[in-house]
Every structure is written in structure tokens, then in C-alpha cells.
Amino acid sequence: MTAASIRAVSYGGGVQSTALLVLAAQGRIDFPLFLMANVGDDSEHPDTLRYVREVAAPYADDHGIELVVLDRVKRDGTVETLWGRLMREGSRSLPIPVRMSNGAPGNRSCTADFKIRVIGKELRRRGATAETPATVGIGISLDEIQRANTRRVNDYERVVYPLVGIGEETGLKLRRDDCSRIIAEAGLPVPPKSSCFFCPFHRPTAWADLAREHPDLWQKSIELEETLNQRRDMLGKDHVYLTRFGVPLREAIDTEQPLLPLVGIDGECDSGWCFT
Template sequence: MQEWSEIPVEVVSKGCLSDDLRDRRDRGSTFAAIPAFTSDGNGGDAILRRQCTREYKIEPIEKRVRVILGYEPRQRIKECVDCCIGISLDEVTRISPSRTRWITNRWPLIDAGMRRHDCLRLIGEQGIPLPKKSSCVFCPYHSNEFWRDLKDNYPDEFDKAVDFDLLIRDMTMSGLVRPAYLHRSLVPLEEVDLTDPYKDQVNMFENECSGYCGV
């Protein structure tokens, strides 16, 4: 994006979620929870509270915006800022208002009636390489279709997800009583049957955590 855009593009980072989770788990301290799955204790599944989007995406962006506006930490911001989130009309169920007082979320692609194929066409017309899906490799919201594609076509990335799945299995030192899994079946990712009866169905990513997983 920095190479192709005519407007300034800044990249901010909180660090590596997987490395941080590993470190915090080993130290027995709190960590930014991902929406992993665990047993509800009654034969069903439950999903863990999600903090990763806010801690690793929203907060770093807001912190940088404060700097650009010239404000110190915790100083009250007087301006109002529009945050344009790049989710398409296919993903309209993912829109949500900002929880930050001075930020108003906007969805220009939805306002323009653009769907994912429109975005891909527009990018192609500009001679820009088509981007890959931008959510985390180990996001529990991935569909069987995504996991299967990752396993078949990006085995190194799938191995990273498998390693992360093993990493979160025992989080008792961080307060989680039962084992956690990336897949809703509560089966280790490397053992999950990824057969999908809707193999050719286009994945519209509507189960992702929020618009920030595709900004």
C-alpha cells in the first residue's frame, strides 16, 4: 500500500500477538484473549472473550492518531476524527460504531455499494497486485474453507497456526480452566476434518471479528 498509494500511509504495530501470548502464558500473567473455543462444561462449546482486535489493532491506531493531532497520552481530544474502514457490502453485518468518543467510523465501500469483486476489479484496473486476506493466520473465526486452503497451498502458514493451536491448549496459568482450541470442534487443528460440503462457496469473511481485520 505504501508503494502504490498517493497519500501518506503509516504502519503501526503493537508487536507479535503469538510471541506476546507465549511470553505472558509462561509468566502466568494476563494476555490479550483471542476468541478461541473451549468446552462449556456441559458437552457444548463456548467462545472466549476477544481482546486482540482492540489491543493489537484499534489501540495502536488511536495512539498514533493522538500523536498526529499533537496530544499527550490521556489528554482530552477536542477534534473529531473519521475512521474509514475498508469492509465491503458483502460484509455489512460486520459494521459497528466506534467505542471511542472522538472517532466516528465510516464505511466508504459500503456507501459506494461496492462488493468484494468490485474492489478486486478496481485494484486490478490500477495494475496493483491483488492483496491476500489480512486477518491473522491463527484467527479462530476462519472457516473450514480457509483452513483447507491454507493447509493445501500455504503449508508453512498452516504449520504456524498448528503451533499456535498447541500453544493455547493449556492456559491454566492465565486463569482458563479448560483446554482452548482454534477450531470450534474442540479438536487439535492438525487433526480436524476440513471436509466442507460447500467447497465451492465463496467465503465472504462475515464471521471475522470486526472491520479492523481487513483495513
């Protein structure tokens, strides 16, 4: 594959980017390469990892599509995970959008460090340059079109949004429900929403789901929040939280609350590289 012909989807393992995988398999869009930046087997939601490995990867292989799962590899050759960076002894790093006491998200670098740069490194390895940029498709649907951003890109890539026809004359104007239907009609199970299991952008219902369905990950999220605040106590800084409610996670979430329909997302990640 020459640099001029690189056409890759940033694959997140969620509904929208899986719909792109089906559309590519059906020949409705031209993207023969799908790249997933894995922020870590200890960081990604296990349901997403299971879906990618047991459903998406075999489907891609059956339809002649290359689906590659990429790790963040440091210069010394070791793999760094987002959980590992957060929990490293003595670390002061806060790469995730933790919530301040007023509920507002803080600065984050997780998307840039563990997704955008990881995929960018692979694109450049394959020959993408400023002179011959790769076309990178991102799974943003019509109901989340405010997340589409064609300005904040690197010179080796041209970002497009095939589900809504931004940057590509696809003729598609698809919503999340349309994406779910496309996946189901292809005979595939509809994937869960993709994200790190401890993401501060989770809605309260997602936290409650985590507590019921993955109590081990619920406890790890509590441990993460407590660890971050122990460090901040040592530095004389205010506490931070994994929800917008300004109280510890174990107090913020009613783990018995009933399931509610998903309405949008509580926050967003840069360039649409998460939650797709």
C-alpha cells in the same frame, strides 16, 4: 496536518481497504492517510505483509498518499506482537477468540489492543481530540454491512464506511466483488484476505490453504493450540480450540479438501478492524 483535517483509513491490507486506497488515489474519496496496525511480522499472514510492502506501499507513494505501518510499542519502548503475547513463558493471556468446546468464540482483546489502540495512539499523536476528532474510514462492503458499527468508537474519532456511504455521502454501494474489480482495473493484483495466520475465525478452507501453502505456519498454529491447552491443563480448565469443531486443529481440518468459493466470514472482529 491539523487535527480538524485528519482523514485516515484503517488499512488492513485486504480487498476492501485496498479498494479504498485505489479510490483515494483516483480522487473518488478524500483520505490522504492510510494507517495499518501490524500485529506483528510473526503474527500477520506473510502474504498480507508482502502485499502491503511490495504493492500497496509503492502504489500509495506514487499517488501522494501516506501509508504508515504501525507496531504496538509498549511503554518501555519495546515492540509487542500478538504471537509474542500468546507464547510468552508463563502467560495466561487469551487475547484471541479461541473456540470453546461448544464451538462458540470466547472473549478477545486482540482487535482492541493490537489494532484500534495502536491506530488511536497515532491519531492522537497527530492531534486528534474529542473536540477535533479524526475521521476514520473502514473498509466494510455492502455484503458485510452487518459489521458496520458507528456506536462503539472513541471520542477522538468519527468512524465512517465509505464503501457503503455510511457517515460519508460517497454515493458508493460496493460489494467485495466490486472492490476486487476496482483493484484489478487499477492494474494491481487483488490481495489475499487479511488476518493473523492463526485466527480462530478462519473458515476450514482457509486452514486447508494454510496447511498446503504455508506448512510452517500450519505447524505453528498447531503448536499454539497445544501450548494454550497445556497451560489450561495446569489450571484445571477445559480445552480451547482454533476451530469450531471442538477437536484439535490437526484433527479438525482435512488438508486435502478442495478449494471452495469464499462465502462471507466465519465470525467477525469488533468495529471492522480485521478482515479488510
